[in-house]
Amino acid sequence: MADVESFLKDRKESGLFRILHPATSRVSGKIAIDGREYIDLSSNDYLGLSNHPKIIQAQKQALDEFGTSGVASRILSGDSNLHHVLEEKIASFKNKEAGLVLNSGYQANVSIIPALAGKGSAVFSDRLNHASIIDGIMLSQSALFRFRHNDTAHLEELLKKERARFKDALIITESVFSMDGDKASLKELVALKKQYDCKIFVDEAHATGIFGKNGSGVAEESGLSQDIDLIMGTFGKALAGFGAYIATSQRLKEYLINSCRGFIYSTALPPAVIAGNIAALDLIKEEPERRRGLLKLSGHFRNALRDLGFDTRGESQIVPLITKDVTKAVIFSEKLREKGYWVLPIRPPTVPKNAPRLRFSLSYAHSEETLTRLIKDIYETKI
Ligand SMILES: *Cc1c(COP(=O)(O)O)cnc(C)c1O
Helix, strand or coil: CCCCCHHHHHHHHHHCCCCCEEEEECCCCCEEEEEEEEECCCEEECCCCCCCHHHHHHHHHHHHHHCCCCCCCCCCCCHHHHHHHHHHHHHHCCCCCCEEEEHHHHHHHHHHHHHHHCCCCCEEECCCCCCHHHHHHHHHHHHCECCCCCCHHHHHHHHHHHHHHEEEEEEECCCCCCCCEECCCHHHHHHHHHHHCCCCEECCCCCCCCCCCCCCHHHHHCCCHHHHHHEECCCCCCCCCCCEEEEHHHHHHHHHHHHCCCHHCCCCCCCCHHHHHHHHHHHHHHHHHHHHHHHHHHHHHHHHHHCCCCCCCCCCCCEEECCCCCCHHHHHHHHHHHHEEECCCCCCCCCCCCCCEEEEECCCCCCCCHHHHHHHHHHHHHC
């Protein structure tokens, strides 16, 4: 049993103690907490779809037709025609043969990775990959080699040295990284995967709905969908729903239905959630101005921070403001909250020790005026 008391004491003393903040209402871009309304800069509702009438309508209709529950695992009674409609849409959206829906991104990563790799396999993983990827690799019991963030030369060094000892190997990366907001060098990673006979798994949680001509992600944007063996993503972020998907070959889909424990041993998502996800995918096609507007806003905001001398990174709707010291990040976020912005400090162990930060998650629901005012307030708050 963990030493709960000393763990909590330690977390509090080092400024790393986390608490919850229950919202009393939420519409895209805004949040109400403790009777006060804030501009929400911490949500992943990137396209501002979470109150879209078409998604709400689709969910209501499915509730009437199927009721509230997923009722069982999909291999029992939980499967529905809606799941199959969604999976076909995912396959064509991602330009892959097949799609498979999983219950969350966390669950997808902790159960698909162990289905693909095991003892005797090697996994090469970007050092900044999401916790769910790391947990999936741990569960898989394969040998883990972490390469420095976005450093394909380091990856190649590791492949040269280690690949030959293993019967199979998997390279895993996010396409847009959740804390730095930067993109992976997919072209180079794909070249290495071919050269060293590996499979590649790309997590597009933060890119789905935003990058690429059709909004499918960075794989689409880079023209590499066919070269990537497994493209994973989530419905809970830009798509304003819940759940996750994997887009892959028909063979691998069949293999996962028969081997992926998170697919087999978990109740299906409720049909209303699936229907909402279908409606959201249609909206990505129908309302491209959302992703274009979001990327434009994000570019302006990042440039403005840079012009003011802040340490920022990336090229997406996730804009970090790095403070180097935890106390600074905490005080900075408290001051911005006083001014009506809901932005939280991101602390170790979520980010490296020397790079605590404020993480601004921008949304199409934020107006240009809001962001102009925010930039001014950040400047005046500068600590
Ligand atoms: C959010 C996220 C997940 C987890 O997805 P959920 O559906 O929220 O469980 C997985 N990978 C990455 C990179 C994420 O950002």
